[in-house]
Amino acid sequence: MNQVVVEETSFEEVLSEIEENSKYKRLPPKEKTWMTVPEMGILLGLKKTGRYWLVQKNYFECREIAGQMRVNIASFEKWYANQVKYHKVNGEEPGKNLKKWSYSISEVAKMLGISGTTVYDLIKRDGIKTVTVDYWIRIPKKSFQEWYEKQSKYRTQKDREKDKELEGTTITMPEMARLLGITRGQIYEILKNSKYSHFFETVVIAEKKRITKESFQKFLEGQDHYKLDPANDYEELSMEQNFSLANYRRKKLAKTGDRSKNGNLSYLTFDEAAFLAKVSRGMIYKWMDDGKFSAVKIGNISRVKRDEFEAWLEERKGN
Template identity: 60%
Template sequence: MRTQNIEKQDEYQELLKEVEENSPYRRLPSAKKKWMSVSEMGEMLGLKKTDRYWLVHKNYFETKVILGQMRVNIESFENWYDNQIKYHKITGEEPGTKLKEWSYSIPEIAEMLELTDGVVYDLIKKNNIEVVIVDYWKRVPKDAFQKWYDGQSRYRTKEDKKRDAEMEAATLTMPEMARQLGISRKQVYGILNGKKYKEFFEFVVIAERKRVTKESFQRFLDGQDEYHLDSANDYKELAMEENIALANYRRKKLTRTGDRSRNGNLNYLTPDEAAYLAGVSRSMVATWYAKEYFPVVKIGSQVRIKRKEFEEWLERRNAERGC
């Protein structure tokens, strides 16, 4: 009996739904609201009556008198709200979303370039960068800023400064190159601009300064015998190195990496240095010390070979081979 009642109720609900859907008197969905009163607009922005009508009379958005009362077009108001930053809704909805899509404020540019607002204003004036006035404040269109930014290299964003630092680590300035070779800056420019060695060098510009890549500087060192690294730049242990070939190898490696820790010292060799002295590959040296032909010291992931024992072992090996 209960089951029959449930089935009848289901049939009734389906019939009622069908009648409602086909009835000419069914309720239509309400149309989207297009207009609001000045009071509603003022309450939305937290404005008093005088400020509400002052804003209306500035003609920032569309208004119309409907049935004797001033009304604000909602779509026009929202478009104005998205393109200004002075007024804020009490709901916390952020203003100026569209404005921020196509322009920067002066403080935003100052933060990007890590400058003061005053320096940014001077740059805008000096370089005739396009500006627009929004609510009495200057803003710079993003395309105008990018055009200026791409045309210079002195001022850099935080991200580009980080990339520049990586490039600087892989390059030399002309004064640095002069110190490396122990010659004057004038002689360096003669090398770089002369036909004899010009083909060796590659250049990059960082912060409006021309720099030589360390890789091309190394090619220059390896490809001629007229100029060499100045031993006056050596750190203490490198200056004491008696093996001239090893000392030059370490100087060149230091020039490439800028990291002294990648070199050995008077008592220990890196695997690369041992391979250089033995005239074999680094992997061969690794095979040798894995077989314990000579003692090594491991510091974390680094391997250092005891130099005295390695040289003695290498001398015996060469003698046995008749080298």
């Protein structure tokens, strides 16, 4: 005799099947497309007057439904993404679309490391195009980029870092003049002279023309008329970028006429150490007594070990 096996069905499964086949089954809730003005006000943290002031400005679609003024949510969100004056209490950032294509004055100031007042001056002076949104002036990113590429004085932090690296491989016109022992005017004449101009490679940093060290060296090797200034023996020092110290030594040499009063590539006088650290000579002695760095006796003269002192000075600046 064959037995009929009846599968057990859970109550939940039966109920689910009934609901699925029923004409009264639940429909998924529709997405909310309208909200009341009070709901909008609560969302923005506005009181009654502020809520209806916004409604009257027609920033977003409003409609009377069932005798009550309502705000279209999609229209409201579009407005919210294109303004920065009002903020939702839930912390959602406003102006997302606005920020995609424009900068605020404070954003430009921060990028360039300048004040907001200077940004306004640049807008007026250079004719940078702006737009006004909710009484706030903003600069379209395209307009900013066009202006930025036409000048080199104002730089972003990223470009300032690049410029700093580039400065290490170049020299200014005054530095070149000091190295050759001639005037700045003569430098410009050299650069204009077709006999020498082909040697030089120039770059512009912060609206100042600079000569690459490599091309300057080619100039020195490729002609016999101009040589490094024989009045001093600090050419190597100058070429290693410490122009301020080289210039300090030149001035002292011109004043005293005695080379022994200056240091050299390995040692510094106490005056030179004070000059580099921007402190008094007495402070240099104090630091030395505290063991910050050491000095050596060269004949009857004491000198500070330059590499040791500069390393300590860099460490001190870092702290």
